[in-house]
Amino acid sequence: MKPVVFGIIGGGWRTQFFLRVARELPEHFRVSGVVVRDSEKGQRMEAEWDVATYRTLDALLNAGQVDFMVVSVPWSVTPPMLHALAERGVPVLAETPPAPDLEGLQALHTLTEQGAKIQVAEQYQFQPMHAARRTVASSGKLGTVTQVRLSVAHGYHGVSLLRMLLGVTDALPTISAYTFTAPLIDGPDRDLKLEQQQVIQATYTTALLDFGEKLGVYDFCGSQYFSWILSPQFLVRGERGEIHDTTVRYLEDVHTPITYELIRQDTGQNGNLEGLYHKGILGGAQWLYRNPFPHARLSDDEIAVATCLDKMAQYVAGGPAFYTLAEASQDHYLSILINQAAQTKQPVQAQPQVWMSSL
Template sequence: MSVTFAIVGSGWRSEFFLRIAAALPDRFAVTGLVTRSAETAADIERRFGVPGHPDLDALLAAGAPDFVVVSVPRDIAPGVIVDLVERGIPVLTETPPAGDLDALLALWERVARPGAPTVQVAEQYHLSPLLSAQLAVARSGRLGRPSQALVAQCHDYHGVSVMRRALGVGAEDALISASVFRSPLVAGPGRGGDPTEERIVIATQTSARFAFGDDRLGRYDFAGEQYFSWIRGNRLLVRGERGEIENAEVRWLRRFDEPAFDSLRRVMTGEGGNLEGMFLRGILLGDEWVFRNPFLPARLNDDEIAIARMLDGMPRAIDGGGDVYSLAEASQDHYLALLMQQAAESGEPVRSSRQPWADRIAVDAVAG
């Protein structure tokens, strides 16, 4: 039986959910979408066969989904989340769940009560194939206990989320310092496609240091222009006392005098003379699968695979069987990212403090 969900919002991110449901009709079904634009509603119905509705009342009157995806701006999202929870409907909300710390605290107060429907957050990066494989290596024991992580993958709370998981950090306090560096960069493609002329933009790069006690260090390094740039690549480095993973390369000690070296390898179909279709089968480290695609043979990109994994995990989260990515985790990651921005703007280190959601963050959930 397929998972049913509805969507509030009709922006760029909403179409990811629509495309995934269209590619996996046996797994997911979208019951409807809320948009204020009649023109957008007609376009969505024409392209995806999903009916549009002007408001939440009309959406829910047309049928009760298993949960609702909230994909609206961060200043609007808390009100929609609270409305759904008060109606008894589980939520998967886009990141971040609220704009600032006060809004996070207010949202937590309203929806994190015992017995309330679950609120999960659509943080997909740690579920994407390559990062999922890299994090699996980090927690496999090959590296020993991870003590250092450099994340140059994604912005703000996304990068913090990957960093915490790489280090196995839960809600521990951090001392955060940060700085900003601006430099010229030839613009790459964007959401609308390839560039049509050479154009120089100023890339704003934030570099930050997160000291979690005396034995774990996270480093963040990212400029927003990196997302679509052809000449600014992603990087991940995780180090423990017995080894390290640096992007696709893994180096570790089988024993003190026996080093081992291997690489992560993507296994794709549709290349050369392969006639299986076009999809990712998984990622290997030597002869070990460190990631297997659960949605083959659907033709999904890595980001869509990650989002599909969130959708697939929602029934389990609703039944209390384990979080997809909890509101507690999302709140902590956004809180730390806000402190990073504060440190970058002021030039002074800041220290985090324990927040109301801290007890809901389990280290095993962070590592999973």
């Protein structure tokens, strides 16, 4: 199998996820190079990751053919990079969010209208446990999903899961939100450094997204990703059943309540000699999720990033879209409204945007 060749713009923390995926899956992916403006940083990346670096986009593109480019830069830099790549006819997988504010999101819609091939790397939908939960939620076993309560991801990531699970494509919610600050023992930082115990003032944000006949509840603390004591919470309900964290309950018929657990299947434990990797998620006797990249030593988030890359390759080759610029814009727009409602302490009504017909 010929590997997919992609380049990357940006040399920050999220770029490392794409580099790790390519390193673990060389039969699937190859990085042609990374655009990093700072030459010293570029030299460090070359030494650490064994990849070529370039100071400009055109220098990378002129060095060899790429199937698509990954844009992994600060929010404010993403829109001009998307325009630059669209002008050159290069497909793009953009990191989230595609623009920092509503005006930026609206301005990007012209690229969709012009037929630019852009997808956004919203990976949470492809993390193994979330993917298994989405399979259950869409199976009909729970009935029609009308309530989702999540404390698993911040901002647009959390909103994307809420909208997908509720099945609200272009519905416009009324949003109420508030914040609460409380002491919390901090966890490590992104570099996994933890020098000593430190108590911080952590901010918790809770929002209600009222879609009329469906309700989404968003709850998150910015320290949660690296905290060793804050646990994720997940609840999906329909009239016939629910998913509560990793427990599924539903009525098979009026006399037959069914309960089962979503069980991770990971190798390399309790004397298993298959290696160390994630196999998938079982619900009873059914595989609800199978890792499409078995045998690679990847975290759940890296598996999800690899899935985005794989789906992007299929999209470029004429396959279906998997998370469009319009979807990313809608999720970030609602995230912006959550922050607005929390700051003003007043409900906010979402309004139709220019990308609605593309959802």
